[in-house]
Amino acid sequence: MTLPVKVDVAQHVIALCQSIDGNKTNPIAIDVSLTRNLAFDSLKLMQFFAGVEQLYPGITLEDWFIEHSSDGRDTLSSAVAYMTRFIAPNT
Numbered sequence: 001m002t003l004p005v006k007v008d009v010a011q012h013v014i015a016l017c018q019s020i021d022g023n024k025t026n027p028i029a030i031d032v033s034l035t036r037n038l039a040f041d042s043l044k045l046m047q048f049f050a051g052v053e054q055l056y057p058g059i060t061l062e063d064w065f066i067e068h069s070s071d072g073r074d075t076l077s078s079a080v081a082y083m084t085r086f087i088a089p090n091t
Helices: 003-020 042-055 062-068 076-084
Strands: none
Touching: 003 042, 003 076, 042 062, 062 076
């Protein structure tokens, strides 16, 4: 995966989180945990998942979240790395 694609996805994910967070946490770093640092509750997590699916149709993060949330590995950088596996270059 090319770096520009990861950068673009990271920017989209951060912007999505800022929107969901109501711009309360500004700026949002790429290494923050959705649940531990941003304190996203179940409603905000569902908004995040739906937002990702709207930005990148066909990509769902529920399985990623189940695997990564128990120990704080549910970081934005981890989500971006997961998502970019499914995105073709130049998308």
